[in-house]
Amino acid sequence: MVTREPFSLCLQERHLKTSQTQPAIFAVILLTAISCTSFAQAAKATTSFTGDLGYVSATGNTSLTTLSAGDKIVHTDGDWSLTQLGAYVYGKTNAKESANQLRVEGRVDYALHPRFGVFVDGAFERNPFAGFNRRTDENAGVRWKAIVSPDDSLSIDVGGGLTQESDADGTSPSYASARLAANYKHSFSKTAYFQELAEYVPNLQTSGAYRANSESALVAPISSHVGIKMSYSVRYDSRPPTKFGTTDRVLTTGIQISY
Numbered sequence: 001m002v003t004r005e006p007f008s009l010c011l012q013e014r015h016l017k018t019s020q021t022q023p024a025i026f027a028v029i030l031l032t033a034i035s036c037t038s039f040a041q042a043a044k045a046t047t048s049f050t051g052d053l054g055y056v057s058a059t060g061n062t063s064l065t066t067l068s069a070g071d072k073i074v075h076t077d078g079d080w081s082l083t084q085l086g087a088y089v090y091g092k093t094n095a096k097e098s099a100n101q102l103r104v105e106g107r108v109d110y111a112l113h114p115r116f117g118v119f120v121d122g123a124f125e126r127n128p129f130a131g132f133n134r135r136t137d138e139n140a141g142v143r144w145k146a147i148v149s150p151d152d153s154l155s156i157d158v159g160g161g162l163t164q165e166s167d168a169d170g171t172s173p174s175y176a177s178a179r180l181a182a183n184y185k186h187s188f189s190k191t192a193y194f195q196e197l198a199e200y201v202p203n204l205q206t207s208g209a210y211r212a213n214s215e216s217a218l219v220a221p222i223s224s225h226v227g228i229k230m231s232y233s234v235r236y237d238s239r240p241p242t243k244f245g246t247t248d249r250v251l252t253t254g255i256q257i258s259y
Contacts, residue, residue, distance in 0.1 A: 045077040052229055054254025066091040066099070068252045079117075081109040089250060101127040101250075115145040119157070130248050131241030134166040137201075139179050150187070157181040160204070167241040175205040191221035191258070209239040219256055229256040 091099035105123040141159015203209035217231040
């Protein structure tokens, strides 16, 4: 295993000074971390892919179309791990758009210990029906694998970073935020499992302002690579943009493909 000096040097060379370029900074960090993984020498690298797809169409007395799609790619090379996530929900009711939600995320982890590591993370989200046209989060922190067993796992993230928004009410808040997240998974078999994700993101500059998100998912296998997935997500914003509600709930059912 080589030292971490090349990774630090790569980050230092791309350091930017202005606060207006914060999103660009984290984009550079993520790309740099990906390129610098070549310094980590591992016996074997692994890559996994999971794709989700759900579709509903109803006509007659009710005209409804709903599409949900998502993906997760994880590439592990020694102590390094790169994760890419994507999720999209689109819907029409009576020929009028009623949902259009997009979220993409990239994350780089480095294991300092089998149960302890550090990470950098960048995410982009758009949901005009929740009151924001754009939201970006850039975070860094530590990860702890609290439970590691054949059937159960629990990891906890603690960190902080920056959030920038462009809201439907014309405001563009930008603020420092903290982040506490948990990821629990219980496996019934090799391909059947229950997973619970939870996230708490407080605004460090406005008292009482925070976001809380959760997702519960159950996967039942059809074959070794195909399963049926049901998920229920809740996204809560204590201080939503003007004239918008605090809570969004999404229930999806579809096919999951894993390799």
